[in-house]
Amino acid sequence: MSSTLYVYNSYTGQKEKFEALTPPFVGLYVCGPTVYSDVHLGNCRTFLTFDLLYRYLRFLGYKVRYVRNITDAGHLENDADEGEDKIAKKARLEKLEPMEIVQRYTVGFRNVMRLLNALPPSIEPTATGHIVEQIEMVKQILATGLAYEVNGSVYFDVEKYHEKYKNYGKLSGRIVEELIAGAGNEKRTLEGQDEKRNPADFAIWKKASPNHIMRWVSPWGEGFPGWHLECSVMSTKYLGEEFDIHGGGMDLKFPHHEAEIAQNNACCSKGGARYWMHGNMLTVNGKRMGKSEGNAFLPEQLFAGDHPLLEQPYSPMTVRFFMLQAHYRSTLDFTNAGLQAAEKGYKRLMSALNLLPGLKSGNSSDFDWDAFRADVLAAMDDDLNSPVALAHIFEAVKRINSVHEQKEQISAAHLEMIQQWLPDFVQNVFGLLNEEEQQGNEQARLLDSAMQLIIDLRAEARLRKDFGTSDLIRDRLIGSGIQLKDGKEGTTWEKND
RNA sequence: GGUAUCGUGGCCGAGGGGCUAGGCUCAGGUCUGCAAAACCUGCUACAGCGGUUCGAAUCCGCUCGAUACCUCCA
Numbered sequence: 001m002s003s004t005l006y007v008y009n010s011y012t013g014q015k016e017k018f019e020a021l022t023p024p025f026v027g028l029y030v031c032g033p034t035v036y037s038d039v040h041l042g043n044c045r046t047f048l049t050f051d052l053l054y055r056y057l058r059f060l061g062y063k064v065r066y067v068r069n070i071t072d073a074g075h076l077e078n079d080a081d082e083g084e085d086k087i088a089k090k091a092r093l094e095k096l097e098p099m100e101i102v103q104r105y106t107v108g109f110r111n112v113m114r115l116l117n118a119l120p121p122s123i124e125p126t127a128t129g130h131i132v133e134q135i136e137m138v139k140q141i142l143a144t145g146l147a148y149e150v151n152g153s154v155y156f157d158v159e160k161y162h163e164k165y166k167n168y169g170k171l172s173g174r175i176v177e178e179l180i181a182g183a184g185n186e187k188r189t190l191e192g193q194d195e196k197r198n199p200a201d202f203a204i205w206k207k208a209s210p211n212h213i214m215r216w217v218s219p220w221g222e223g224f225p226g227w228h229l230e231c232s233v234m235s236t237k238y239l240g241e242e243f244d245i246h247g248g249g250m251d252l253k254f255p256h257h258e259a260e261i262a263q264n265n266a267c268c269s270k271g272g273a274r275y276w277m278h279g280n281m282l283t284v285n286g287k288r289m290g291k292s293e294g295n296a297f298l299p300e301q302l303f304a305g306d307h308p309l310l311e312q313p314y315s316p317m318t319v320r321f322f323m324l325q326a327h328y329r330s331t332l333d334f335t336n337a338g339l340q341a342a343e344k345g346y347k348r349l350m351s352a353l354n355l356l357p358g359l360k361s362g363n364s365s366d367f368d369w370d371a372f373r374a375d376v377l378a379a380m381d382d383d384l385n386s387p388v389a390l391a392h393i394f395e396a397v398k399r400i401n402s403v404h405e406q407k408e409q410i411s412a413a414h415l416e417m418i419q420q421w422l423p424d425f426v427q428n429v430f431g432l433l434n435e436e437e438q439q440g441n442e443q444a445r446l447l448d449s450a451m452q453l454i455i456d457l458r459a460e461a462r463l464r465k466d467f468g469t470s471d472l473i474r475d476r477l478i479g480s481g482i483q484l485k486d487g488k489e490g491t492t493w494e495k496n497d
Numbered sequence: 498g499g500u501a502u503c504g505u506g507g508c509c510g511a512g513g514g515g516c517u518a519g520g521c522u523c524a525g526g527u528c529u530g531c532a533a534a535a536c537c538u539g540c541u542a543c544a545g546c547g548g549u550u551c552g553a554a555u556c557c558g559c560u561c562g563a564u565a566c567c568u569c570c571a
Contacts, residue, residue: 033571046571074569086569173500174567202568227568249571259568279571280502286563290570325520326510331503331564338509341521348520351535379511387511391519401536405527467530474533485534494534 003060004381007245008329010253010276011171015383018275020244026062027243028054029235029273031252032124034071035105036087039112040296041319041334042282042289046249048320049279049328049384051118051431053247056380059429067238068121069231070109072102072128073214073224085224088213098214102128112299115316117431123238127230131216134225134233138205138218140267147266150195152207152221156262158200165265171276172254176200202259204229228259235272236264246273250280283333284309311336314343317435321346324386324430345394350434352397353426355404356419362409367399369414373421380429390430396422436494455484455491 005018020026030050033039047068057064074087091098110120127134138154141147146161147154162168162176169176179200204226208215215222235243241264248257257276264272281288284295297307305313314322322342326332372392379388396418402408410418426432454473461469474484477493485492 031571034569039571043571049571172566175500178499179567200568251566251570254566255568256570281565281571283564288565288570292570321520322509330510333509335509337521341509343521345520348535385511387520388518391511394519398537405536407537462530465530471531478533483534486529486532487535488528492534 004377005056005060006381006383007275007277008383009274010278011273016275018244020062021242021274024061024063026057026064026245027239028057028064028066028245028247029231029239029243030066030068030121030246031231031248031256032068032070033105033109034074034086035102035109036074036090037105037291038298038300039105039109040289040291040298041302042296043249044112044116044299044319045282045323045332046247046279047113047118048116048323048431050247050277051113052324052328052384052386052429053245053277054119054121055429055431056384059425065123065239066119066121067123067125067235069234070102070106070124070126071230072099072106072126073230074098085212085214091213099128102126115299115303116320117316117433119431125234125238127225127234128214130230130233130237131225133237134229135205135216135218137229137233137236137263137267138220138225141204141263144266147204148197149220152223153195153203154205154220154226155196155201156204156226156259156266157197158202158262159198161262161266165262167265167271168262169258171261172258174254174258202226202228202255204263228256229263231256232260232263232267232272235260236268241268241270241272243273245275245277247277247279250278253278279328280331283331285335286333288331289334309336312340314339315435317432318343318346320430320432321349324390324432327383327385327387329383346432349393349397349426349432350436352400353423353434355400356423359400359403359410359415359419361412361415363411364409365411365414366402366408367396367410369396369410369418372396373417376425386430393422393426451482451493455493458484459491 003018003020006015007018008014009016028050030047032047033043050068054064054066072087074085074089085098087098087101090096090101094101113120138147141156142149142154145157146164147156158168158176159180162180168174169179180198205218205220205223206226207221207223212224214224216224235246246257246260261271264270283289287293287295289296295309297309299316299319301307302310302314302319303316305311318339319342322339323332325342325345372395375392376389379385379392382388399408399410403410454477458470458473461467461473477484481495483494485494
């Protein structure tokens with residue numbers, strides 16, 4: 001199959017035509033969360049970016065194997081030998097088993113992603129489930145002479161690697177000589193560096209100190225895998241030594257992805273992914289949202305409006321829409337005004353989609369619906385330009401409204417096409433569901449029939465010109481958070497939030 | 498300090514040498530008993546200063562400002 005999709009490849013620094021290695025199959029690996037605390041909205045942005053990619057690839061007809069890991073062996077708190085594992089630390093503080101911590105936050109993460117309507121990956125492997133494979137890869141790298149063992153730890157030899165492969169630092173634009181010379185390290189007091197031959201070297205296996213809880217037996221003694229190894233191992237295991245796309249947040253470029261490429265080359269003489277894609281950060285007041293910045297909030301807080309920075313609750317679909325309005329490689333600044341604008345835009349889009357089934361066709365079309373569809377796809381083909389795709393969709397929204405108001409026409413063929421295609425695209429590629437429809441439970445049906453009664457009574461009052469009663473009904477309902485909407489074809493209502 | 502990226506109308510955000518997205522706000526209008534809602538229409542911006550060019554928001558240089566990364570981070 002021939003694709004028309006172009007993606008920005010961080011490795012080469014340019015947009016490239018996407019050619020699958022073995023079409024129609026596509027291997028996609030995305031760095032998942034470290035589950036020692038709740039995922040915040042910034043984390044979610046990255047996963048929603050790659051959810052969009054996953055969905056679009058499927059929409060194009062690819063058979064995608066989407067692998068997203070769960071990092072359940074916590075990274076160290078610092079670079080020192082004495083550094084504590086984040087999961088182990090949290091476990092100690094809360095008097096829980098490390099795996100209880102892991103379980104709690106893994107479940108929380110999945111719940112949030114489900115609420116945001118992100119499709120689950122094909123495989124969600126964990127680091128601790130692949131210790132054997134990681135030990136195996138350490139052995140392989142040692143065998144090539146590109147790693148060395150010191151006191152039960154194994155370090156990757158960056159200088160030696162770079163001599164052979166000449167590509168360390170290419171992804172992140174680092175100058176290896178400076179890394180090797182230890183540039184930039186002045187700021188930090190790095191302990192435990194004496195074991196390394198070079199400050200740029202990184203651990204692929206680390207000896208466990210006596211009080212380190214998470215530990216495994218290895219040929220080098222009891223220890224745990226290095227920070228970057230799991231992704232090399234699990235992408236290789238499930239997608240092969242060479243695969244299509246590797247994604248992750250911008251902040252993982254260095255050192256994580258740089259190390260990953262080096263490990264892959266060292267062990268398999270192949271660099272892993274052919275296309276590297278990086279999503280940009282979510283910011284709050286211009287500053288990156290981060291666990292350590294104190295400006296992070298959790299999706300649950302967002303949905304409940306329960307955070308000092310939030311003026312109101314915002315629904316999961318509003319959040320999705322908000323993120324679709326920005327390109328994934330741009331930073332996106334979180335503001336209440338921005339979310340409120342997104343909420344209105346989202347509702348406008350949904351009400352146009354609701355009009356679609358009831359539209360009547362005419363003799364011809366006043367709008368080029370075929371070109372519209374092509375424009376949306378062209379935008380998506382251009383490195384997932386969802387903001388432009390959305391802009392085209394809003395042109396269609398305007399046209400749908402005009403057809404509904406009988407100000408313009410649409411041909412039967414176009415109507416049939418768009419009735420099928422547009423909701424399909426919005427739901428399955430953008431992942432935007434109609435939240436009103438989602439709430440079709442028993443309670444909602446009861447409320448709806450009660451509301452219908454009230455609306456009928458008010459209509460009668462208005463016919464009698466008893467506006468006192470009709471306005472009383474309207475105002476009391478407003479007070480209860482229900483908005484009546486008087487239209488040509490009768491009155492409808494919606495929750496006013 | 499090093500390396501990048503970016504500065505777009507009231508706000509958010511695309512685009513990226515001439516055709517100048519979109520959303521929100523705002524203003525007019527349609528509808529309405531009045532409102533609200535909804536819908537329609539309108540609002541020509543690209544940090545500053547130079548340069549290249551017939552033509553620059555777009556390319557180049559400088560200045561100013563912001564952010565990110567430089568072994569925790571999506």
